Amino acid sequence: DIQMTQSPxxxxxxxxxxxxxxxRASQGISNYLAWYQQKPGKVPKLLIxxxxxxxxxVPSRFCGSGSGTDFTxxxxxxxxxxxxxxxxxxxxxxxxxxxxGTKLEIK
Amino acid sequence: xxQLVDSGxxxxxxxxxLRLSCxxxxxxxxxxxxxxxxxxxxxxxxxxxxxxxxAYGGTTEYAASVRGRFIISRDDSKSIAYLQMNSxxxxxxxxxxxxxxxxxxxxxVWGKGTTVTVSS
Numbered sequence: 237d238i239q240m241t242q243s244p245x246x247x248x249x250x251x252x253x254x255x256x257x258x259x260r261a262s263q264g265i266s267n268y269l270a271w272y273q274q275k276p277g278k279v280p281k282l283l284i285x286x287x288x289x290x291x292x293x294v295p296s297r298f299c300g301s302g303s304g305t306d307f308t309x310x311x312x313x314x315x316x317x318x319x320x321x322x323x324x325x326x327x328x329x330x331x332x333x334x335x336x337g338t339k340l341e342i343k
Numbered sequence: 344x345x346q347l348v349d350s351g352x353x354x355x356x357x358x359x360x361l362r363l364s365c366x367x368x369x370x371x372x373x374x375x376x377x378x379x380x381x382x383x384x385x386x387x388x389x390x391x392x393x394x395x396x397x398a399y400g401g402t403t404e405y406a407a408s409v410r411g412r413f414i415i416s417r418d419d420s421k422s423i424a425y426l427q428m429n430s431x432x433x434x435x436x437x438x439x440x441x442x443x444x445x446x447x448x449x450x451x452v453w454g455k456g457t458t459v460t461v462s463s
Contacts (some may be wrong), residue, residue: 237407270449272388279440279456280388285449323388327448330404332378332390 238262238326242335248343253314257338259307259324267303268328274337275320283322284309316342345369345452349441352457355431365424365441365454373397373419376447379426381437382456391439392426395447409435431461 239262249255259269267287272280282291284300287307297318299310311318319342324335351363365377376399379391392415393404403415414427424441438458442450 268448272450274388279453280450281453282445282449282451285445285451291451325388325390325450327444330393331406332393334388334390337387 237331238265238328238333240324240326240333240335242322242324242338244338245336246339246341248341249314250343251314251316253343254310254312255314255340256311257309257322257324257340259302259309259335261305261307261326261328264304265326265328268326269300269302269307270325270327271298271300271309272323272325273318273320274323280323311340314340345443347441347443347452347454349439349454349457352439352459354460354462356463357431357433357461359431360427360429361431361459363426363428363439363441363457363459365426367422367424367443370443370452372417372422376444377415377417377424378442378444378450379415379424380440380442380450381435381459382440383434383437386437389437393444394424428459431459433461435459436461 241260269287271284274280288300297312322338348366378393394415412430416425438456440456441454443452445451
């Protein structure tokens with residue numbers, strides 16, 4: 237199975253800050269990576285597919301990059317609604333696996 | 344509006360069975376793969392099962408933790424995906440979500456989730 241390691245596991249930031257979350261795959265997954273946002277008690281929301289393709293309706297302050305084993309999600313100009321938990325997911329092969337999540341908290 | 348409605352959760356004793364349903368609307372269900380995920384209380388997301396469309400043979404994939412106990416199926420005439428869960432264990436307790444995987448890979452539509460509690 238492909239292991240996905242996210243870091244940090246939690247981060248505190250202020251409105252307006254820039255935050256970067258990283259995700260490392262235990263083996264190469266090309267660009268078959270997605271990022272999701274999940275708020276407490278809510279359903280996960282797909283933000284980015286294919287490592288860098290922004291989903292329709294997702295603000296442009298979200299940016300994904302990377303390929304192979306190393307990926308990043310950058311949020312520029314944090315807004316109050318961005319405080320949530322973020323997960324990466326590899327879609328290269330079954331079993332699909334997720335990172336453990338990064339909780340983005342308000343400083 | 345593209346929508347998934349998952350249902351069928353509840354409280355069940357260890358060793359018993361439960362069947363979850365995922366009713367789709369707003370898109371051509373038969374053209375798409377479907378998948379199930381779960382999230383244990385306070386934990387992260389875990390992929391559970393996947394079923395391809397009939398055009399791709401309707402074949403299935405399972406997480407090792409449920410293989411041999413869970414069965415994913417689909418009824419394209421009703422636009423419903425199912426997850427038959429047998430021999431349930433306490434560690435199967437979670438919110439279960441169905442999702443549509445865009446391109447078979449990225450979950451762009453999710454149900455609201457249905458809670459399964461396995462306890463004596």
